[in-house]
Amino acid sequence: MAGLLSMRNVAVLGATGSIGASALDVIARHPDRLRATVLAAGRNVEALVALCVAHRPLHAVIADPAGLPGLEAGLRAAGLATQAHAGDEILDALAASDTCDTVVAAIVGAAGLPSTLAAARAGKRILLANKESLVLAGELLMQAAHDAGATIVPVDSEHNAIFQCLPDAHAHAGLRRIVLTASGGPFRGRQRGELASVTPEQAVAHPKWSMGPKISVDSATLMNKGLEVIEAHHLFGVDGDRIAVWVHPQSLVHSLVEFVDGSTLAQLGLPDMRTALAVGFGWPERISSGVSGLDLLTQGGRLDFEAPDLESFPCLRLAFEALATGGTAPAVLNAANEIAVSAFLQRRMGFLAIPALVEETLATLPAAPANSLEVLREADRQARHLAEQSIPRMAALA
Incomplete structure (x- = not known):
């Protein structure tokens, strides 16, 4: 060809x-x-x-x-x-x-x-x-x-979907908002009290995607989606108040883009990272990925959407707040989350301690202007040190 x-x-x-x-x-x-x-x-x-x-x-x-x-x-x-x-x-x-x-x-x-x-x-x-x-x-x-x-x-499926729906500057000029979809992870629908006894094995058992343990836990806490909100801000130049998150358990609509004329474009496909990677390798040409086309009739014929539960899954809220604060706050969020997820996977603290540890670290370290890589690395280092010190106390609270 x-x-x-x-x-x-x-x-x-x-x-x-x-x-x-x-x-x-x-x-x-x-x-x-x-x-x-x-x-x-x-x-x-x-x-x-x-x-x-x-x-x-x-x-x-x-x-x-x-x-x-x-x-x-x-x-x-x-x-x-x-x-x-x-x-x-x-x-x-x-x-x-x-x-x-x-x-x-x-x-x-x-x-x-x-x-x-x-x-x-x-x-x-x-x-x-x-x-x-x-x-x-x-x-x-x-x-x-x-x-x-x-x-x-x-090549995150959500951002790749937006990339496909916003191919040129003219589309950006008429953009109203971006909607990222989330599967909801393995604990969708559970109340906060039901999450206290979650094990690492349960957290990494994602219902749709095959991912590594850290990303799987981030999906279970919705931090994965929070990080994607911050990514979308940088990739597409959109402020946080024009980025929404919808839980979509079928994981077939990967993201939606709404325009000022009332039009909404969505990218759909089976949950397989090879599609997004093929787009990345071939763009603007389309090349085969090895992924089958989407037949909605055989997939059950329905697409469901719901608002995220920020009380049970506060990591998404924390990410929006870090984006709004700006400066080094997203770096602190990310660093504290990496320490928290690692501690959870090592069974050093519980599932609900992950957002608690991240929130405490954000509250303790004031944001500074992120005007150099050195400043960001120092914020990352401080956040990791502080989060690591807080793990025993967080474990005791669980």
């Missing part, structure tokens, strides 16, 4: 995670158009070697330097010419290098920010799956992308 898309050399950062797996699935479907040239992972050397065997990249990076000998040995044993590297500095350098023109930014947490910024400053096409890059440093990232001519295509 003739088309506009030339060969793209792709760095997949976070290759061993669920989004990385989906990205590599799409890449493998288009060997004449897409090639994985850089694969990066955190600590899972065995999984990274297996991906190198399947995709034969030029470079493989393990974030933990202790994994470098194992990575080198695994690549030698497989007879691969792939170069092995370790550490954040080489990852940032590769993301900015001529080795790739497209970067899938799927490293979870604040650890994904430096490589995403490096790719933006180098003018890459960035398929952005790392929420924290925008939540922690949205203004800096978007400015860097603008200055270098980088293209940011969000």
